[in-house]
Amino acid sequence: MLSISKLCCVRQQQQFHYQLEVNPGEVVALLGASGCGKSTLLELIAGFVPASGGSLSWLGEDLLGLPIKQRPVTSLFQQHNLFHHLSIEQNIALGLSPSLKLNAQQREQLSQIANNLGIAGLLNKRPDQVSGGQQQRAALARCLVRQQPILLLDEPFSALDPMLRLECLELVKQLAEEWQLAVIMVTHQWQDAQRVAERVAFIEAGTTRQFASPAELLTSPSNAHIARYLACS
Structure with a gap:
């Protein structure tokens, strides 16, 4: 389990505090207004932002003491950062080797994943x-x-159209279950969270205000701001 307990940091004179957990095979959505601190949590987990307190662990192992390269984390952002002078295969291979020199096992691994994602x-x-x-x-x-x-x-x-976005979200949910990935997904779309997330962390003013299933969040929001946000989404 990815355990995030009283994890905090200070950024641009603002305090951030997080409390949630993600099980292997589970998708957890981070929901909240722009600038509330959703992306800051991802940067804390990845190690791009230093924590000022609290704990972050994976399967009982402390992650805060690990450098970025040693953390069991990979990230995908809105800007996919593919290199247009390289082939799709070469772009994927960068995840394995910056030199693009793959051994036979790595090539088989790349081929299998490309096939699973329908881009072989x-x-x-x-x-x-x-x-x-x-x-x-x-x-x-x-x-x-x-x-x-x-x-x-x-x-x-x-940035994808609604049908493609739904297709990609369902693919992530499927992969999380099959490969037992712990997935944290930032979104502004309440409908997306409802479709693929087992639990939702609602972030408000840099704090985890509520951590619950989509159904519980919808029927029993912990404050008026969350109720208004969901009603407008």
Whole structure:
């Protein structure tokens, strides 16, 4: 389990406090207004922002003392950062080796993940030769080849049309269950959280205000702000 207990930091003179957990195979959505601190939590977990207190652990192992490269974490952002002068295959291979020199086992691993994501036939194409949804699948494949158990998603599908976004979200949910990934997904879309998240952490003013199932959040919001947010979403 990814355990986040009283995890806090100070950023631009604002205090942030987080309390939640994510089980292997589970998708947890981070919901809340822009600027409330959703992305800051992902950066804390990945190690890009130093914590000022609290604890962060995976399967009982403390992560706060680990440098970024040693944390069992991979991240996917809204900007997929694919290199357009490289093929889809080469872009995915960067997740395994910056030199793009893969051994036979790594090539088989890449091929299997590309097949699972439905992009095996696109490996020789460049990113600008495929659709936006296919580009995001390639970026997701680059994350998955690293075989890290914690996957952080910072609105990676928000620029896609509704059908493609739903397709990618359902794929993430399926992969989380099959590969027992602990997934934290930042979203502004309440409908997306309802579709794929087992639990939702509502972040308000840098604090985890409520951590509950989508059904409980909808029927028993802990304050008026959460009720208004859900009603407007």
